[in-house]
Amino acid sequence: MKATIVTIGDEILIGQITDTNSGFIAKGLDKIGIATHEMLSISDDKQHILDTLHLLQDTVDLVVITGGLGPTKDDVTKKTLCEYMDDTLMYDEKVLVHVTKLIEEYFKRPVSQMNKDQALVPSKCQVLFNEVGTAPGMWMEKGNTVFISLPGVPYEMKFIIENEVIPRLVTKFQRPYIVHQTLMTYGVGESLLAERIEVWEDNLPDFIRLAYLPSPFQVRLRLTARGTDEQLLKNRIFEEVEKLRPLIADCLVGLDEGENIQVMLGRLLAGKQMTIATAESCTGGKIASLLTSVAGSSAYFKGSLVCYATAVKENMLGVASDLIEQYSVVSEPVVRAMAEQAKKIFQTDFAIATTGNAGPEKGEADAEVGTVFIAVATPNRVFVEECKLGQPREKVIDRAVNKALEMVYKEILKNY
Incomplete structure (x- = not known):
């Protein structure tokens, strides 16, 4: 069984917003055995929508459409679908009552005609009730294809997918x-x-x-x-x-998409009742951000110092100024001192430190662009790796973050 997901909206095509709806829908369909054949993004244009519907008719079993169901004049999806299905619009009483109640009781204002028109649906469609918004979803069938139209607002789309669409699809189709x-x-x-x-x-x-x-x-x-x-x-x-x-x-x-390196590292630290801190220069706090993105990280993560400027490394982290003068801010001795000081200040079992030249220019350092030194302080030693991470800047930082987490993870697995 094959499905196509269609997002409607000029704002997607010009890059103003990112389409997250398609991924959510595809995951939901996949869980019940429906394979997504393709994802399309098209404009808020009547003819473009009609052409797409004709193209997909009888070539896939299911078409899920999001977007273009709002109250304004540029939302043309509902009227276009009605024309494609050779149908007429009519008010759905349940939706009209819901819209009226939502506007009057929640937004505390009178219901306009534009609001009431949200309750207009094709007479032959099955209404997919939207408890969390004003635009209902619609289930229509033509030939061998089911067409489902949903609002583009993500939380409204998600509600209808989970509570209306998936249960109906499970009932209607035999799926692998x-x-x-x-x-x-x-x-x-x-x-x-x-x-x-x-x-x-x-x-x-x-x-x-x-x-x-x-x-x-x-x-x-x-x-x-x-x-x-x-x-x-x-x-x-x-x-x-x-x-x-x-x-x-x-x-x-x-063995799970949720078991990324920061989750696994956190599980190791928590299980061994050990703690960690960071002192970050070129990574700008991203290591700390990843570590604290894990629920329960307060049990093992103690803190971080983002010491981007040389003066901060000296005055707040306590790295000796003569060490920096002798070896340069991007060097093995300096990053080693950074890790040692972070471990001491935060009183942790482990500490990660980074210093490097992410680019695009050299800045204060003598090291080539893309050079990053990463240090890990453990209960027994401090070890350092020098990494040549290339360009562009964003890739250097991401690679350094991931490499730092890998170094700590492997160290704990091997020695603790």
């Missing part, structure tokens, strides 16, 4: 099962990882597919199985994961 398993790896690049597991990948069953999803210092391996026997799919996915584990044991950090 889709089973996913994601493995999170860290510190090994995509091409090296592919070489390492090539034989295993070549021997996967035909109904199981592997996808590589790389990001800086991290690659997600996603196994996807499709079929009619859910338990068989789960069993075979489990068997293949168990075959894969020994091949990537040194870089495997979790």
Whole structure:
């Protein structure tokens, strides 16, 4: 069974807003065995919408549309759908009562005709009730395709998908099962990882597919199985994961998309009742931000000092000025001192420190652009890595953050 997701709105096409609706809808459909065939973004133009509907008619089983259902004149989706379905608009009494109550009781103002017109729907559609907004969703069928139109406001769309659309789709369609398993790896690049597991990948069953999803210092391996026997799919996915584990044991950090490096590191620290702090220069607090993004991080994360300027490194962190003068602010001795001082100030078991030249210009440092020194202070020692992370600036910072977390994670696994 195939679906197409269509977002309507000039604001998406000109880059004014980012489309997050399509991803949410696709995940919801995937969970019930409906594969998204494509995602389209089109303009708020009647003919463009009509052309798209004609194009998709009978080529996919399901079309989910978001956007263009508001009260203003540029929201043309509802009228265009009505024309495409050769239908007429009529007031839905339940929606009209809801809109009236929402405007009068919540917004404390009279209901305008424009507000009332939100309750106009094609006479042949099934109304998908929107408890959290004024624009209802609509379920329409033509030929072999179901057309679902939803408001573009994300929280309204999500409510209707979860409470109206998914239950109806489950009832209406016979769907295959889709089973996913994601493995999170860290510190090994995509091409090296592919070489390492090539034989295993070549021997996967035909109904199981592997996808590589790389990001800086991290690659997600996603196994996807499709079929009619859910338990068989789960069993075979489990068997293949168990075959894969020994091949990537040194870089495997979790078996779930939510088990990223900061989650796994936090779990290690909390389990061992150990603490950590950071002193960040070129990474600008991003390491601390990732660590504290994990629920419960207050149990192990004690604090951070973003010492971007040289004077802050000296006056607040306590790095000796003659050390900086002798070796430069971007150097192994300085980052080592930064980690030692952070561990001392915050009284933690571990500390991470970064200093580098992220670019695009050299600034105060002598080091080449893209050079980053990362130090980790542990209960027993301080160790440093010098990294050449290239350009552009954003990539240097992201790579440095991920490398720092990897260094601490592997150190704790190996020695604690």
